[in-house]
Amino acid sequence: MQSRLSTIRTTTADAYKAMLSLEAALGRGGVPHVTLDLIRLRVSQINGCSFCVDMHSAELKKAGQSDRRLWSLAAWRESTLYTAEERAALNLAEYATRIADTPDAVPDAVWNEAAAHYGEDDLAYLVMTIAAINAWNRINVTIRNTGTHGAH
Numbered sequence: 001m002q003s004r005l006s007t008i009r010t011t012t013a014d015a016y017k018a019m020l021s022l023e024a025a026l027g028r029g030g031v032p033h034v035t036l037d038l039i040r041l042r043v044s045q046i047n048g049c050s051f052c053v054d055m056h057s058a059e060l061k062k063a064g065q066s067d068r069r070l071w072s073l074a075a076w077r078e079s080t081l082y083t084a085e086e087r088a089a090l091n092l093a094e095y096a097t098r099i100a101d102t103p104d105a106v107p108d109a110v111w112n113e114a115a116a117h118y119g120e121d122d123l124a125y126l127v128m129t130i131a132a133i134n135a136w137n138r139i140n141v142t143i144r145n146t147g148t149h150g151a152h
Contacts, residue, residue: 029121038089039129040052
């Protein structure tokens with residue numbers, strides 16, 4: 001597949017830097033980095049962003065995550081390898097990513113389950129992480145970023 005728009009980092013330098021600054025800010029919250037990277041990987045799987053799937057899988061592996069946890073993430077609902085907190089965050093991420101697929105976008109039950117495990121500040125970091133990775137996925141998929149050009 002031919003990559004598109006190799007100039008995105010320079011043509012939109014201020015916007016690109018803002019996205020990188022957003023990512024840096026998201027690492028300052030209280031949500032475990034592994035949980036945030038699990039969200040990034042799962043959302044990237046849903047959105048079909050091979051660049052981000054590769055990057056976040058490698059980051060999780062480097063952080064000491066097992067191959068089993070990485071391989072089973074696509075089926076996390078049926079897996080026993082994720083904590084209740086991770087499951088709540090992943091569920092929120094899936095609903096927020098697939099907002100057009102349900103009439104209630106993110107149902108109260110999904111939000112309330114996440115709120116049972118995370119305080120308001122951490123929920124804000126989860127929501128912003130979900131929004132950011134969806135944006136990165138849309139950029140990378142649109143420009144067909146394979147890792148040699150483009151974003152993230």
